[in-house]
Every structure is written in C-alpha cells, then in structure tokens.
Amino acid sequence: MAKIKVNAALQRIAILEKEGYVSRAVVYSKISGDEVLEFASMNSGINQGQLSAAMHAIVQEFRNHLLTGHSVELPGVGIFRVGVNSKMVETPEDVSVNNITRRKIHFLPSTFIKSYLNRVSFTTKNDGEEDDEETEDTGSDTGTGTGTGTNTGGSGSNTGTDTGGSGSGNTNQGGDNTGGGTTPGGGNDDPDNGME
Numbered sequence: 001m002a003k004i005k006v007n008a009a010l011q012r013i014a015i016l017e018k019e020g021y022v023s024r025a026v027v028y029s030k031i032s033g034d035e036v037l038e039f040a041s042m043n044s045g046i047n048q049g050q051l052s053a054a055m056h057a058i059v060q061e062f063r064n065h066l067l068t069g070h071s072v073e074l075p076g077v078g079i080f081r082v083g084v085n086s087k088m089v090e091t092p093e094d095v096s097v098n099n100i101t102r103r104k105i106h107f108l109p110s111t112f113i114k115s116y117l118n119r120v121s122f123t124t125k126n127d128g129e130e131d132d133e134e135t136e137d138t139g140s141d142t143g144t145g146t147g148t149g150t151n152t153g154g155s156g157s158n159t160g161t162d163t164g165g166s167g168s169g170n171t172n173q174g175g176d177n178t179g180g181g182t183t184p185g186g187g188n189d190d191p192d193n194g195m196e
Contacts (some may be wrong), residue, residue, distance in 0.1 A: 003118045023124070065106075078109040 010022040037055060041048040062080075066072045071081035085102040088097055109117075 002116075006122050023122070026123075073110075076110055076112050076186050078107055078113060080108075081086055081106050103140050 005026040006023040006154055007026055008021045008126070010019060011022045012019040034056070037051050040046070041051050044051070062072050062074070066080055066082060069082065071079050073079045081102050083106045084100045085103060086095075086099040089099060
C-alpha cells in the first residue's frame with residue numbers, strides 16, 4: 001500500500017483571526033514530463049520516441065479543447081475545465097468580462113484515482129520520535145479551506161483543484177461546483193481492473 005508523509009504546517013484564518021497547525025502532505029519532488037515518458041516506455045515496451053509523439057499530440061488536443069470552453073477527460077485521471085472568479089454585481093445585465101478577477105483550471109479526479117486515494121496510508125514523524133505513526137483514511141473526504149489546494153468532497157459535493165492564486169478575496173459564485181464524482185461517458189473506473 002502506498003504511504004504519503006504529512007508534516008505540520010501553520011495555517012492562519014484571517015477572517016477568524018485564528019491560527020493553528022494542520023497536516024499537509026509532503027511533496028518530495030516534481031516528476032518531469034520526460035521522466036513520465038521514460039517510466040511509461042519502460043513499463044509498456046513502447047519506444048520512448050513514439051510515446052513522446054503521442055503525448056505531444058494528446059497535450060495539443062487537450063489544450064485546444066480546454067481553452068475553447070470544453071471540459072476534457074483524461075481517461076483514468078479525471079476531467080479538467082476552465083473556471084473564473086468574478087466580482088458580484090446587482091443584475092445579470094451588469095455581468096461583464098471586465099468583472100473577472102481570476103482565471104483557473106478545475107480538476108475533477110476520476111473515481112479510479114479517488115478509490116486509490118482512499119487506500120493510501122499517511123505517516124507522520126515528529127521531532128524526537130523513532131517510529132512513524134501510521135493513520136488510515138476512513139474514507140471521509142470532505143474538507144474546506146481558503147486559498148489554493150484540493151477540496152475533495154464526498155458524493156455530490158464540490159470536488160476540484162483550484163490552480164489559481166490564493167487569498168481571502170477568492171470566492172466562487174454561481175455555477176462553479178462540480179459534483180457527483182462519476183466519470184461521464186461510461187468509462188471503466190474499476191480500480192481492480194488495471195489502468196484504463
């Protein structure tokens with residue numbers, strides 16, 4: 001089973017004038033696109049040059065469709081779509097592109113990814129401790145917060161990754177929720193059936 005280390009991180013909630021410590025997943029490093037291609041080539045037996053050409057074509061189509069207003073699904077990974085934050089106005093007639101304050105990409109993980117996330121165990125190591133403390137996720141995935149990060153909700157709640165900036169002035173309003181947690185198009189998201 002996969003393990004992810006968590007560390008303590010100070011979190012300030014300005015609106016409540018409160019601060020405390022929360023668990024944050026440790027990110028060890030960023031795996032580059034070239035490394036992903038190298039690993040995929042080794043695991044699949046497909047020539048790295050062919051995989052690179054295919055990946056370039058996939059990225060180009062992904063970008064073209066996403067940036068023209070479509071939601072785009074990467075099988076076994078999830079669905080991406082563009083979103084915005086804007087200033088609130090009094091009437092629909094006052095809504096304008098000039099009111100947009102932030103552009104962002106929303107990510108809805110596939111049920112395949114979510115099911116594996118529920119199987120991950122977490123470990124912490126505090127100063128002075130010899131052994132890691134393990135905790136199992138009980139499957140309760142609801143969460144709230146401000147700024148950047150992932151809020152992975154349970155069935156029917158908002159699930160998405162906000163890749164925009166951070167700050168207390170960032171508010172999502174009107175039609176920006178994606179719920180359900182199912183993959184459109186009837187994709188096979190069975191985690192015991194291998195990769196799609």
